[in-house]
Amino acid sequence: MTTALITHDDCLNHVTPPGHPERVARLEHVRDALQSRALTRVAAPLATDADLRLAHPPRHIDAVRGAAPAEGAVQLDPDTWMSPGSLDAALRAAGGAIRAVDMVLEGEAANAFVACRPPGHHAEAARAMGFCLFGTVAIAARHALERHGLARVAVVDFDVHHGNGTQDLLWNEARAFFASSHQMPLFPGTGAPDETGAHGNVLNVPLRDGDGSGPFRAAWEERILPAVAAFDPELILVSAGFDAHRADPLAGLMLEEDDFTWVTGALCDLAARHCGGRLVSSLEGGYDLEALAASAAAHVDALIAGGGG
Numbered sequence: 001m002t003t004a005l006i007t008h009d010d011c012l013n014h015v016t017p018p019g020h021p022e023r024v025a026r027l028e029h030v031r032d033a034l035q036s037r038a039l040t041r042v043a044a045p046l047a048t049d050a051d052l053r054l055a056h057p058p059r060h061i062d063a064v065r066g067a068a069p070a071e072g073a074v075q076l077d078p079d080t081w082m083s084p085g086s087l088d089a090a091l092r093a094a095g096g097a098i099r100a101v102d103m104v105l106e107g108e109a110a111n112a113f114v115a116c117r118p119p120g121h122h123a124e125a126a127r128a129m130g131f132c133l134f135g136t137v138a139i140a141a142r143h144a145l146e147r148h149g150l151a152r153v154a155v156v157d158f159d160v161h162h163g164n165g166t167q168d169l170l171w172n173e174a175r176a177f178f179a180s181s182h183q184m185p186l187f188p189g190t191g192a193p194d195e196t197g198a199h200g201n202v203l204n205v206p207l208r209d210g211d212g213s214g215p216f217r218a219a220w221e222e223r224i225l226p227a228v229a230a231f232d233p234e235l236i237l238v239s240a241g242f243d244a245h246r247a248d249p250l251a252g253l254m255l256e257e258d259d260f261t262w263v264t265g266a267l268c269d270l271a272a273r274h275c276g277g278r279l280v281s282s283l284e285g286g287y288d289l290e291a292l293a294a295s296a297a298a299h300v301d302a303l304i305a306g307g308g309g
Helices: 024-033 058-067 086-105 136-146 164-170 213-231 257-274 289-306
Strands: 003-007 040-043 111-114 153-157 176-183 202-207 235-240 279-283
Touching: 003 086, 003 289, 024 289, 040 086, 058 086, 086 111, 086 136, 086 235, 086 279, 111 289, 136 153, 136 164, 136 235, 136 279, 153 164, 153 213, 164 176, 164 202, 176 213, 202 213, 213 257, 235 257, 257 279, 257 289, 279 289
Parallel strands: 003 040, 003 111, 111 279, 153 176, 153 235, 176 202, 235 279
Antiparallel strands: none
């Protein structure tokens, strides 16, 4: 089996104002970097309202739909914008993550990378924020639990910003384990070690401004990977943000592409031991275009290697 790449051109139609870091060029650079890879390419479907309700109350879904402009742009918060194409882009991102879960659990792919935007890990149950409209990875986790009948799903997040939305959406879900490394202090201000979930199902391992490969790898090798292994997941979902790269303009961690290769390989090894290699990764942050493209390519190359490709 090969690694699946799930994406859609609709995700290029989420247009933010000039100078906004979460811009169309991000996805263009990622897709260009993956052009030569041997991947099973799949068009991301649109998520339905029933899909979104796996993680969000109807009032949030209605509010996001109601905010979508017919022309121009609207601002949902200081960081988060919608253009006429934003709603479908966000629905493709969530639908793509669901399709990726289906493919991996049904044996159509060894693992998968969802190259869509906007990102999702800051969207809380009833609040769009931090460039995010819907909780893409949390929706995918709920889909695996509710519709595929899994008993344990792990979500891990190596974006430089804490995934407050994913944490919020899975806080009360004993069947899901959420673990994150992230720079702190930094937006969104959450992710302290004492945030442990309603069932001890959340693990936050903050890193400091200036930390590089050593502290990052130690956080994963000594804390996060053992905790995920102890949870014994049947599926691993990854919030793959590449803004911890040293070149990223929005943060201060000092990672290189090799660090993303390493953590992806470690997660693939863990998935091979615990859940038949079943792993789905979804694009989150990364705002230096060249670093993002190189890091995403390193990540996908490790997925291909980890899936036996």
